[in-house]
Amino acid sequence: MTSDNLDETITRTYHEQWARVVAGLARRFGDLDLAEESTAEAFATAVARWPVEGVPPNPGAWLTVTANRRAIDRIRREAKRDDKQKQAQQMYDVPPEPTAAIEDDRLRLIFTCCHPALSVEARVALTLRLVGGLTVPEIARAFLIQEPALGRRITRAKSKIKSARIPYRVPSADDLPGRLAGVLTVLYLIFNEGYLATGPGTDPVRRELTTEAIRLTRLVCELMPHDGEVAGLLALMLLSEARHDARVSATGELVPLQEQDRGSWDAAMIAEGHAIVRERVATEVPPGRYQMLAAINAVHTDAADARDTDWSQIVALYDQLLRIDPSPIVALNRAVAVAELDGPEVALSLVDRLDPALAGYHAYHVTRAELLRRLGRSQESRAAYDTAIGLAGNSAETAYLSRRRDQLGVRPPAD
Amino acid sequence: MQYLVSVIDDDDTQANDDEMAAVTAFNRRLRADGHWIFAGGLAAPESATVIDNRADAAVFSDGPFIETKEHLAGLWIIEAADLDEALKLGAEASKHCNRKLEVRPFVDL
Numbered sequence: 001m002t003s004d005n006l007d008e009t010i011t012r013t014y015h016e017q018w019a020r021v022v023a024g025l026a027r028r029f030g031d032l033d034l035a036e037e038s039t040a041e042a043f044a045t046a047v048a049r050w051p052v053e054g055v056p057p058n059p060g061a062w063l064t065v066t067a068n069r070r071a072i073d074r075i076r077r078e079a080k081r082d083d084k085q086k087q088a089q090q091m092y093d094v095p096p097e098p099t100a101a102i103e104d105d106r107l108r109l110i111f112t113c114c115h116p117a118l119s120v121e122a123r124v125a126l127t128l129r130l131v132g133g134l135t136v137p138e139i140a141r142a143f144l145i146q147e148p149a150l151g152r153r154i155t156r157a158k159s160k161i162k163s164a165r166i167p168y169r170v171p172s173a174d175d176l177p178g179r180l181a182g183v184l185t186v187l188y189l190i191f192n193e194g195y196l197a198t199g200p201g202t203d204p205v206r207r208e209l210t211t212e213a214i215r216l217t218r219l220v221c222e223l224m225p226h227d228g229e230v231a232g233l234l235a236l237m238l239l240s241e242a243r244h245d246a247r248v249s250a251t252g253e254l255v256p257l258q259e260q261d262r263g264s265w266d267a268a269m270i271a272e273g274h275a276i277v278r279e280r281v282a283t284e285v286p287p288g289r290y291q292m293l294a295a296i297n298a299v300h301t302d303a304a305d306a307r308d309t310d311w312s313q314i315v316a317l318y319d320q321l322l323r324i325d326p327s328p329i330v331a332l333n334r335a336v337a338v339a340e341l342d343g344p345e346v347a348l349s350l351v352d353r354l355d356p357a358l359a360g361y362h363a364y365h366v367t368r369a370e371l372l373r374r375l376g377r378s379q380e381s382r383a384a385y386d387t388a389i390g391l392a393g394n395s396a397e398t399a400y401l402s403r404r405r406d407q408l409g410v411r412p413p414a415d
Numbered sequence: 416m417q418y419l420v421s422v423i424d425d426d427d428t429q430a431n432d433d434e435m436a437a438v439t440a441f442n443r444r445l446r447a448d449g450h451w452i453f454a455g456g457l458a459a460p461e462s463a464t465v466i467d468n469r470a471d472a473a474v475f476s477d478g479p480f481i482e483t484k485e486h487l488a489g490l491w492i493i494e495a496a497d498l499d500e501a502l503k504l505g506a507e508a509s510k511h512c513n514r515k516l517e518v519r520p521f522v523d524l
Binding site: 115117164175 | 416496497498499501502519520522
């Protein structure tokens with residue numbers, strides 16, 4: 001095996017096996033810390049030994065055995081100091097289960113990491129670390145926070161799981177819909193932070209986060225193949241991620257949907273996203289929020305040219321979405337589609353009715369700026385761009401908005 | 416595993432008759448289902464006395480809670496298998512006593 005091949009094998013094995021090994025150890029030993037550290041050690045051992053000894057025939061089994069041994073070593077070492085071994089065994093009263101339940105272990109891990117008693121920030125960090133296998137420095141970099149602060153956040157969350165006894169299990173059928181919605185929120189948050197990264201002077205798109213969010217959502221999708229919303233979220237992410245190359249120009253500006261080079265969209269991702277949306281429509285089960293957002297994105301990505309977009313269908317989908325999610329943000333997005341169907345004046349009157357709920361949301365001001373521009377109300381448009389630029393956190397978006405504003409040809413109001 | 420359920424209140428009004436009746440019925444259920452350890456409502460924070468006898472000379476003073484906006488109005492101690500069960504009971508308790516609550520585990524010895 002060449003060293004390139006070997007690196008690739010190790011990376012792939014890491015992606016495929018990390019969550020599985022952590023989750024199995026967490027069930028066996030009832031201790032997330034121990035599971036995480038032993039798994040990390042097992043992978044470090046693999047990186048050191050596989051280039052010399054060759055990749056074992058069943059890398060997953062090798063890692064599980066190695067990580068288990070490391071965990072037992074640790075427990076023995078610590079048991080000498082105090083009674084940790086007993087403590088670790090008593091931590092959860094989970095009876096030993098047959099190995100067939102191994103798929104469930106990862107699901108257990110995901111639900112534990114996304115437990116509603118943890119803060120949202122902690123859920124995101126824990127999910128990326130324990131399920132995604134990202135390292136603390138990687139997560140800290142992606143979210144622009146200091147490593148020690150992120151480390152403390154993860155440690156605190158793990159210690160809450162242990163001391164408050166957050167159970168390591170998949171919620172009961174009664175609780176499942178609500179708890180799953182919480183998991184999807186975490187995954188979507190990770191995706192969005194990568195998709196429209198905040199913070200000046202940073203990459204406008206952090207693909208390590210979007211890629212990871214898609215990978216994790218795919219995993220939940222495999223584990224819960226009958227859930228429409230998980231599938232919907234995966235489709236939504238794929239249809240958004242498919243446009244990543246076209247979304248930011250060579251000069252680092254955000255390119256709006258209607259101006260994107262559709263030839264550079266990722267055809268395979270779009271095909272997969274469309275296939276999921278079609279499958280969900282065929283079930284005739286009433287779609288939830290993510291499935292509707294995916295359907296809207298499917299209509300957008302269905303048009304070979306922006307002018308071919310079926311706006312009436314998009315408005316109809318937003319109407320449907322508003323019925324289950326009557327939020328001002330959905331109403332704002334609907335108004336953007338209405339502008340294409342009924343003109344900017346109708347849309348602007350809809351948008352102006354939304355204030356003040358959205359006054360702090362940059363997209364609200366972007367929408368107003370664009371509509372006012374189309375109505376020839378340049379001075380007001382300029383003011384709206386200014387507000388939007390002040391609120392937008394994404395560097396590519398700020399660059400785009402500044403250029404749009406400056407094209408208006410009106411001077412800033414004199415003081 | 417035992418959890419302390421603290422009832423958080425932001426004014427001094429005692430529980431009304433409806434709240435008392437709901438709490439009494441809830442407590443009966445806690446007993447029947449084996450979750451009951453203890454429960455009680457507290458008198459107004461003004462009635463509290465702080466004692467510091469660390470230096471072997473007991474000093475008494477008014478409760479520190481008297482100055483805070485929110486105070487402890489009562490508590491339950493419940494037995495629950497895990498946090499999910501404790502939170503479920505806590506959510507019910509919050510509804511019955513019509514107050515905000517904090518659920519906190521005792522150190523598991």
